[in-house]
Amino acid sequence: MKFADLRTILRYVPQFQGRTFIVVLDGGVIASDNLSNVLLDLAALRSLGIRVVLIFDASPQVQALAKARRVKPTSTGGEGPTDKETLEITIDAVGRTANRLVQQLTVLGVRTAAAANMLTVRKAGILGGVDQQLTGRVQAVDTASLQTLLSENILPVVAPLGYDRKGQTLALDADWIAAEVGIALRVPKLIYVAGPGQLPFPDGPSSQYSVRTLREELARRADMAPGARIKLRCAMRACEEGVARVHIVPGLQDEAILAELFSTEGIGTMVHVDAYETLRPAALGDLERMVQLSRRAVEEGQLLPRSREEILDRLDDYCVVEMDHNLVGMVAVHLYPEDGCAEVACLHVRPTHIGRGYGRAMMRWVEDRAKSAGIFHLFGYTTQASDYFIDRCGFEETSDSSWVPKERLEKAIRSARNSRLVQKHLDPEQGER
Template identity: 45%
Template sequence: MNVSDLREILQYVPRFRERVFVIAIDGEVAASDNFPNILLDLAVLRSLSIKVVLVHGAAHQITELAAARGVKLSNADGTGVTDTATLQVSIDAAIRLTNEIMEGLSAVDLRAAYINAMIAHPAGILGGVDQQYTGRVERVDVKALKLLLDEGICPIIPPLGFDGEGRTFRVNSDAAAVEVAEELGASKIIYLAPHSAFAGEGLPRQVSVAETNDLLKRRKDDLAPSIWSKLDCAARACVQGVLRVHVLDGSVNEALLTEIFSHEGFGTMVYSNEYQQIRRIFKKDVRAVMSLIRQSVKNEELVRRTRTEITEKIEDYWLLEVDRTPVACVALHVYPEDASGELACLYVSKTHENQGYGRKLMAFVENIAREKGLKRIFALSTQAVHYLQQKGGFVEVAPERLPAVRRIKYETSGRNSRVLEKIFSA
């Protein structure tokens, strides 16, 4: 990890401190070679005062134990019929895995406790078929969970629910995570899915609830069941008040931390809303702007700017934020002697491309320029000429159209940029 990585992480810490994250781990992920790394990631979250509730699945362990015992399962993941034999195997496999997780958390110096926090009732008869010992979560023992969290203890919740008569029911862990998160007012649910479920899925990085539901309809037949279940639960969780749900490949080291503590993220995020704002930058934002455009400068798409240069013209720069995270920037440099302005430093992060942010910033700059009484705006570009023409309505012109002061700078830069102009109608 380099210094810039640490700085990027630190900007998220105040936002997430004392918030509750529900981490939902697939049983296959818990059996993978990467699971010890995930436990270390959980220790990092706790060290940053993030409260973690761990909900785990056990279909993988149930299937293996059933094969070892010669038991024919009626269903493994808690979405179908659970007969008596399957229930017994499910209890044994789930509790064994819970104990293994507790041992792993102890090894990374985290206190953990198994808790029967899910009160369940029978799923009943669905489609004319008695689901027997398959259950649905009726409510969550929030008080008990909060007592543990307030003491710095990580609650571990297996895919089992209990009713008031002492009966045990097999519940689906994906759905259980939704109920736990809703009851606790969690900020996030993070689903860690097995690597095998991601083969060829081509999932988007960010999707709204509406887009997720559309995706589920369009790809009902080709999405892996594990991914379909998690996306379906993610959309439902967002509707029920959880702001963000993430679906990650649990086999990848540091995927959890990368998704939480970086602009780029790693997996697929389902969101219930998206808070956007365009605002002026402050001195504290200069570093964020330089970090945002660093790669574009390296690729010679944007001209190199020093911290001093940005600070001296700080009132010219604007940031577009999504959920308080800078994802795009732009500048408007005014030339009053020519009644013109330069649209400059237009950049949208790779993770937020093709979402209309570039056009939004161009329209924003145009409105500001009009308010200032400018007659036109111009832009210099080496690699985005077609974009500016097609999306912004710019027309290529000769360098002689530049204001005298700007033309001198243009001629001495050696970039040989092409000049584009947009004249405002009266």
């Protein structure tokens, strides 16, 4: 490594320090000569103050053990049905694999703990008419216990096995476990260290996909290897539910994790949600859900109460964020062309979805809307989000309200909420983004 590499890495440290990353090791990587390099990368992440949860797959190890015992496994990695005999082999193979990982991490000075029963699982049941037998699905994640280990500087190792309420062991798919744990812990990064045949775009250069473009790409690529396709599906689910970025890196390549995380170009595939892509104009069918969405913010004094009728009257001014058929955000921009200004109003993100960029994406929409109407002066009345407008969105507070449209000013005075007035002059040169 050159000094320049070290400097590049150190630039990222303040951003990553104290955050939790999930790393998923494919069984093919564990079986390869590159394992020691990958584990060294994990030790390096830890020494930079990054918390790591390690989740591993053991499909090739299950296959190898089954072959040695002359058994034909019904499934190897928690995908497809798992019969009793396959489960016994899986338990043995997973145990040996965990032992190997913990042993090697110990040599590197990393303290680990088996996070054996930190997942609540249930039987997958019958899928597509096929009984999945002893294959499980993750129902809930014990985030408190995982956080306790992480705060003690311990690296939790999560195996692809879980126990249902009756104590029955079930085989799980490591890729799906990672997505669920990532969502539950709301991690900024989930990294799949992919083995042979698991890279979605093996011949292409490093690439970045928003969930929407990836969905289109997946529909076009019917020939993609099943292992790679599952990783992309998990990545899309994780991103849609709050994981900021998912990376799929070539696990047989030396320093793959470090090269992906600590360079702007990266070397793998990165998936993210483009919050702007999740916006759409509000429609009549959204009305009831918009009223419900804003209710709590109104109760807490963050938003001015608006009746169904008031929203309906100006429905064209609103846009919403919809995820998985749920409204999670809304905003309005009211234009006052005669006064040469526009108001941002009713900006709200569901508490479960804050901090994922939806607020800023909606503000971009508001600005684009105002600009395309030829208006470059934006204002807002706010009680609890003035810092957000000022620090995150480039507004400034003003005590001069002489230019505020008369009807709006009177409404603000009548409401007696003592709101702060913030304003922003938009750059006409920038045009629509």
